[in-house]
Amino acid sequence: MMTYIVFILSIIFVLGFVGFSSKPSPIYGGLGLIVSGGVGCGIVLNFGGSFLGLMVFLIYLGGMMVVFGYTTAMATEQYPEIWVSNKTVLGAFVTGLLMEIVMVYYVLKDEEVEIVFQFNGLGDWVIYDTGDSGFFSEEAMGIAALYSYGTWLVIVTGWSLLIGVVVIMEITRGN
């Protein structure tokens, strides 16, 4: 089962996406996004990207989703809609679920599915170890290069974050 763990996690990833794109009440959409975020972190971790996967948990779920949760709690309605309470939402969810099941069935049967591009079976995304990787994780070294090769990038993103804060304060100031 462990050899197919990425495949299983990617199925749960897509199901989480179907869960919030069928547009239930935003609280439950946020729940689907949290599930997708956690499982997406697991997928990235399985490819050896430990820093990037934990960034998803920390920044994406811990930062952005918390803010979304608070804003939803502020602007929510009295009777929120879950997936089974409204036929539109349930229909969209079931449609997405069926499409995912059909795709999984074809992948398991034929080892290759070609819709827009080729899903080459379950063993496609195997990391090819080309050469000696040394004693350090090359992914962490690549991210550490942000501060040496990517100095201008740091300056631009830091400045745009500051400008974003100023813009948001101007928007919410009102009057």
Added chain:
Amino acid sequence: YRSHLMSSLLCLEGMMLSLFVMASLTILNSHFTLASMMPIILLVFAACEAALGLSLLVKVSNTYGTDYVQNLNLLQC
């Protein structure tokens, strides 16, 4: 059936998450070490975008009480 503006922001966040995961997997698989900073930069700008979208939603919610999309009907043909 009432559509929330918040659902569109959640779908945008979902798109950013899927872009992040796809970019991370491609970069890790092809051992393109120097591009490992790109998903982080993507996340930074996605956070900016989410925060801006949320501030607009807060203003809409302050004016109309709820964030239903049907309330945004000032421009009528």
